[in-house]
Amino acid sequence: MIHNDKFQIEQMMRGEHRVLLLKGIIDEDTNLDQLLSLNGPLIFSFQAVTSINSCGVRTWVNFMKQVANRPVYYDGCPPLIVRQMNMVPSFVGHAKVLSVFASYICDSCEKEKMLHIPNKSFGKNIQESFPCEACGNGEMEFDGQPQQYFAFAK
Amino acid sequence: MQRYKKLSETSEVRTGKFTKREAALMISEGVRHLHSSVEADPDGVLTSEALKRDSIPTYSWEQEERSHSIRLSSSSDRCALAQNFLKATSLRRELREKSESVLEELMTNAIYHGFTNADGSPRYARRATVQLNNSEELKILCFPDEKGVFFHVTDNGGSLSFEDITQSFKRCYQKKELQIQSNEQGAGLGLYMIFEEVTHLKIVSRAGEQTEVSCWIADQRFGDTHTFSFNFFAAA
Numbered sequence: 266m267i268h269n270d271k272f273q274i275e276q277m278m279r280g281e282h283r284v285l286l287l288k289g290i291i292d293e294d295t296n297l298d299q300l301l302s303l304n305g306p307l308i309f310s311f312q313a314v315t316s317i318n319s320c321g322v323r324t325w326v327n328f329m330k331q332v333a334n335r336p337v338y339y340d341g342c343p344p345l346i347v348r349q350m351n352m353v354p355s356f357v358g359h360a361k362v363l364s365v366f367a368s369y370i371c372d373s374c375e376k377e378k379m380l381h382i383p384n385k386s387f388g389k390n391i392q393e394s395f396p397c398e399a400c401g402n403g404e405m406e407f408d409g410q411p412q413q414y415f416a417f418a419k
Numbered sequence: 420m421q422r423y424k425k426l427s428e429t430s431e432v433r434t435g436k437f438t439k440r441e442a443a444l445m446i447s448e449g450v451r452h453l454h455s456s457v458e459a460d461p462d463g464v465l466t467s468e469a470l471k472r473d474s475i476p477t478y479s480w481e482q483e484e485r486s487h488s489i490r491l492s493s494s495s496d497r498c499a500l501a502q503n504f505l506k507a508t509s510l511r512r513e514l515r516e517k518s519e520s521v522l523e524e525l526m527t528n529a530i531y532h533g534f535t536n537a538d539g540s541p542r543y544a545r546r547a548t549v550q551l552n553n554s555e556e557l558k559i560l561c562f563p564d565e566k567g568v569f570f571h572v573t574d575n576g577g578s579l580s581f582e583d584i585t586q587s588f589k590r591c592y593q594k595k596e597l598q599i600q601s602n603e604q605g606a607g608l609g610l611y612m613i614f615e616e617v618t619h620l621k622i623v624s625r626a627g628e629q630t631e632v633s634c635w636i637a638d639q640r641f642g643d644t645h646t647f648s649f650n651f652f653a654a655a
Contacts, residue, residue, distance in 0.1 A: 290498065316519060319609045319612055322608060352615055353599070377512055409639065
């Protein structure tokens with residue numbers, strides 16, 4: 266749908282909802298103008314975003330201002346996006362965050378695992394740890410501090 | 420030997436338990452040397468004895484001798500450089516992503532803000548692909564290990580001033596609605612993002628000649644998030 270060497274947006278249907286899958290690098294070269302012509306709510310999946318720099322944050326914030334009157338949802342936000350949500354409040358703006366990914370790491374074998382966390386669990390009721398399936402010895406622990414990680418949800 | 424202002428001639432060294440935000444507000448009010456706890460200065464570098472010296476202190480986290488050296492000559496290489504170099508390490512994801520972000524912002528700041536024309540205006544436009552000429556140097560040292568990552572980025576533009584830092588922090592930490600700048604040279608978030616992500620940050624400024632930014636990003640599994648430091652040194 267939108268394509269440059271570094272960044273692409275693909276449309277996919279999830280049930281009756283159109284989801285816009287963001288892929289690659291969001292930076293000063295990212296152009297989101299084509300999205301303005303879409304109708305209906307905007308549901309963005311960030312799980313395939315690999316990098317975002319400060320100008321990419323500005324690009325996104327400016328885009329969010331242009332769609333201030335439309336329903337916007339963020340889904341599948343990886344840690345690098347969650348960090349921006351916490352550092353720059355206007356990155357979320359008026360969007361509703363449906364889910365994020367959180368990183369867990371085994372205290373024995375150091376294997377990493379991303380856990381999908383829906384918004385009903387933000388900051389509370391999240392699994393602090395669970396057994397590591399890879400080594401069978403250790404516990405997968407939340408990599409970071411939940412209070413800081415979910416600060417955007419307050 | 421290049422002479423630097425003695426620490427005792429500059430603003431006081433501020434110590435104590437505080438958050439990054441509290442530290443940034445102190446910096447925006449003029450504090451140039453700050454460490455948040457005793458653990459942030461384990462070598463006792465910023466002591467009363469250090470205040471009497473003329474030389475810039477070196478911290479144990481500054482792993483210059485063990486670092487890999489990279490010279491950046493083109494702006495288009497910077498993202499790939501950051502990602503590829505760090506991908507080759509065994510850093511866990513969170514630390515690797517933080518490091519990529521910090522390195523990208525350090526390189527970007529050096530290219531698009533470090534090199535200026537005679538009138539002080541930026542030499543290179545932000546959206547332009549920049550090929551540095553032979554007189555322009557951007558040197559990067561990197562040393563990742565299991566406890567964290569060390570970066571040292573030096574440009575021979577020498578444009579970063581303490582006032583740039585105070586203005587950035589005032590805007591980003593005090594006025595949330597004005598965090599982001601609209602000018603073409605950048606969003607004005609780079610210094611803020613670097614400060615937020617790193618554990619220790621040291622800047623040495625020789626106006627018009629060179630800027631050195633040295634930082635350590637600790638793996639938070641091994642450290643206390645309240646232990647961090649900031650130091651700005653300017654040539655006399």
